[in-house]
Amino acid sequence: MEFFFEVLIGGLLAGVMYALVAIGFVLIYKASGVFNFAQGAMVLFSALTFVSLLERGVPFWLAFGISLTAMVLLAVAVERVVLRPLVNRPPITLFMATLGLSYVIEGFAQALWGAQVHGLELGISDEPLELGGMLLSQFDIFAAVTAAVLVLALSLLFNKTRIGLSLRAVADDPLAALAVGIRLQRVWVLVWAVAGFVGLVAGLLWGARLGVQFSLSLVVLKALPVLIIGGFTSISGAIVGGLIIGASEKLAEVYLGPVIGGGIENWFPYVLALLFLLVRPAGLFGERAIERV
Amino acid sequence: MFYQEAGQFSTRYAQDRRVFRLRQDRYGLVALLLLAFVGVPYLGNDYWFSAILIPFLVLSLAGLGLNLLTGYAGQLSLGSAAFMAVGAFATYNVELRVPGSPLLLSMALGGGVAALVAVLFGLPSLRIKGFYLLVSTLAAQFFVTWALTRFSWFSNNSASGVISAPRLEILGVDLSSPVGRYLLTLGVVVTLFWLGKNLVRSELGRNWMAVRDRDTAAAVMGIALLKTKLLAFAISGFFLGVAGALWAFTYLGTVEPHGFDLNRSFQILFIIIIGGLGSILGNFLGAAFMVLFPVLLSNLVALLPAGLIDAGQMENLQKMAFGALIIVFLVKEPEGLARLWKTFREQARVWPLRY
Amino acid sequence: MATFTDNPQPGTLPQWLQQQARQQGMGIALRHKRLGVWQLRTWGQLAAEVEQLAAALQVRGFVPGASLVIVSRPRPEALIAALAAQWLGGVAVLLDPLEAAASQVTLLRELHGEWVFAEGHEEIQRLRAAGLAPRLLIYADGRGLAQVSQAGDTLAFAQLQQQRSDHRPELQARAERTAFAFYRLGAGQRIEQQRISHAELLQDGRRLVHSEQLGRQDEALAARAFAAGGHARYLLAPWLMAGFRLNFPENLATRDQDRRELGPTLVAGTRATYERLHAQVLARLPAPGSWRRRLVEWALVEHPGALQRHLGYWLIRRPLRDVLGFSRTRAPLLVGEALAPPTLAFFRALAIEVRTWPDPAQWHRPVPWPAPLVNGWIEDNTQPA
């Protein structure tokens, strides 16, 4: 039984990481209606930039700042080159564009910093911690706390600031937002920048866990089912979805794995999400629009 | 300019329905087929057959498969490679377990199995739309590759699920030589393209486009959405399956499940984006681009001073180039390369006038 | 041209029709683009239909010398009606529905025809406006007629065709009798008429057939201007004599596309026809100054050099002729007034030598009787460009 809980908690904490990536999606989806497949590439790019700077002896916070700036520049570029020309095109088109984008970013990141694996040490020891008779990874807890802080910050940004307000307006109805004089372009840049920031944080945590390497960009594939379950438009949804996926996939791996063979965690989330979709197409927290004809 | 349309008019609908209504187009097609079936085998060398032409043909077919689903029926899919894998492994198993079953039959059966799998993962398409559907196709992508590696039965217990080509012979004619494999591939591809062209011009094709363009209106007119979508998945699956079999046996010779990973799916999606969504010709153009572009790029790089760009960078360069191209095409020419040809043809028909 | 050798030479249009039906019963006489494809009529079918309609008319009391007023765009039914009237020794009075309603209503009022063929709803409206109550009103297109009150004996062309009667009306056309009559409002609203006898028609037709070497293999397009004396002389008569194929476009809006598909060898146009085409080309040519425009101008000069002649032919003139639907045209005829020099030059540059066949129309105040008191009108070059 304890073992079960260990697995469960471990899964939940891993889920937090998924959630972190997923939040980036939700932000962008809310503001520009784009399912940003390049989010994973952004995670990779930011983390790779950061770690490479560290290795070149750049102090931590400076490296962090530079990486962040890089992400902002990226956001600007994306808005100029991808979003603006593709405005009012079908979402599928935008999605495919982000596919292309992810290729560009990955290619660029590796061309710039090389493809080898970089270790990343954030100075959080990863030795397990005894909590109520269960062994939990300090690092996971740290990650969880970071995520919580991040979410708190974001929700403040959205609910308290003018920017957040205009962002919500854009999310609700771009045209109306335009009508009241909100500058879509600015909002988009902002959102993509924030998403980049979230990506950076996620990248650091993931990087510290698995080493900074190409596979980071594949977390995007985990985030998709998370979003499906949580709903594309809800940050809290992303969190919950992440936790569900994290926990269930670990449990499945541990309990189901031996039965049907290991390595199932890379498709299990999808099957889960699929079943979920059939029951509740709009996800847990997403709301479904009435079709007007 | 070369069009002489005087006297080319229809007195029966059958004439009007022909794929190539204009004589000039028909002659062009015949010339092309002659070149492909007779000319190329004499002119081409083994490098061209094995490294350029065969992959080009197979990728065109795969593109067609995905284009039917995405370009015509409007159902986005990232699981193409999975269906190719199913086709390849199914064909392999038919050949393995049904001794003496003719090669083409095995391929058809392989395609059939792929079609079934595709339908299975297409089922959610009734409830979910747009990129929600990605989940279903990605599930297919991951599940299939997993299953094929996990259960060694599929690969006849070979290590890491590697399978290798059966004897390539039809009616006793051995086709294992490069030119033989080329002709085999060409034959299959041409036949399936003919089929595909007919499909998209048939009522089913119209229904696909209807569902793609306005599914509510389609339903209101009595088009059965689920049937139409599932047929799209099934037929797309079949084409991809056969393409997979060709990829494994006439191109690579031996293949493992991871030869059909997510990147392959992306590659095929890129083919149809570059070539042209909702176009038959586009699949050829896109595939040609996909095959020739890397060659071109490496030749360009070769012109640069040595050591400036090493092999590793080469790959990244390619990645960036492809990504950028996708964006450029989506922005500038959403109808892809096929559009260019279409415009040219329309121009030629009214030359020297503007319209 | 086998038709001219065998004697005795038919003396009237219906006789020519009979002869064509005998000699090339299975040959194509008419094509009409409808429902997206070119519908065929063989000479045999055509003759049979004409005879049938004639029978139907006769049964209803149509006598030699009577006239059938036809208000219709060019279409097979109208042509058949005209021939049927002539078959019974009657006169076909052709009016063009594209004429201004007001003047036409005036005409119709004067004509008070007893026998009328109207194309459809609009034409029938004009008859009503003119207060006409014909003994028999035949219409081709029943669209919208469910709503109008049906005065007189109104019948659909199709209906008449259905009524199969084994009674075969004998052919009463006479060479000296009037075949076609045309009316117009002349100066001072005075009505003028033009009457053309079979003999006159055939004489003009024969001249054309001989000088243009027309034969069965020719294709003619009757785009518009069906109701003109010139066309009776230089299109209908030659058609029956030489036995070539007469083609009707789907409708006015599609005529250019249809002409291109068909590629007629004989074009019997009016000044307006050619000038409209010329204007169209000028509008559709590449912008002045562009290399393509310069190429076109280079290829279309008055007196080309050897290179210009050959290269220009393959690059510009040949394709341009095809786009215009003139690539097979042997006999580009101009009926009525001559062309303005620029237009003439343009077609000449394309090696399309437009031949002018003046319309020797004698318009005069009508003889009181037996012809109804009226005058005619017909100017064909009133086409909307």
Next chain:
Amino acid sequence: MTQTQAKATQVEHLLELENIGVSFKGVNAVTDISFAVVTGEICALIGPNGAGKSSLLNVINGVYQAQEGRIRFAGQEHRRMRPHDVAVRGIARTFQNIALFKGMSVLDNVLTGRTLKRRSNWIEQALRIGRAAGEDDRQREAAERVIEFLHLQPWRDTLVGKLPYGLQKRVELARALAAEPRLLLLDEPMAGMNADEKQQMSRFIVDINRELGTTVVLIEHDIGVVMGISDHVVVLDYGRKIGDGPPDEVRQSPEVIAAYLGTRH
């Protein structure tokens, strides 16, 4: 009102709505609407924006489901109907904002309207064997007749996306007509047209009704047009029925006038 019900007892009703109620997320779009459409008539639904006209149309052809009430079409009652079933029973429609298949030619759009008339299966069609060929001819001819009826020949092969607005509306009408429906639902067929286009369109609608005997239910804002072509007018306001009867009768009704002049009481 009373008069039309009296009429209802004598003449055959093609369509009957009884106490229809529709609401979205608790908001009532349509409340307790009842009226009947006589076979062969042109019935107009009018009313200010948001009066629930479109919702009603969507209920009739199964795009929305009514929470309350019953619909009877051609004597058969249908409670829960999917658009497909409705199409099978012979109801076709056009949409308020054009819902054509932009990627297809006019002819192909019209042909899709005939999909329910098809008998051959897709394999026969793909291989061009069996019933397919002959059927293609028949379907094409039927489609061509519709194209001719609505004077669309010049644009037969044009992509509908490239056509001007007025023509697109006409093509959509053609597509609906191709299904040879018994009941034709037109959602603002003349919205955004100029006077000439409106006149032409009303001409077409009347012809369809008179020549082909198709019963028509249409939503239209231009009262002039409505009064001109319809035999029967139903007035909605705020999801309720406030008028029902022959045009001139409805025109007199004080409630209707009030609704249109915007004075509430």
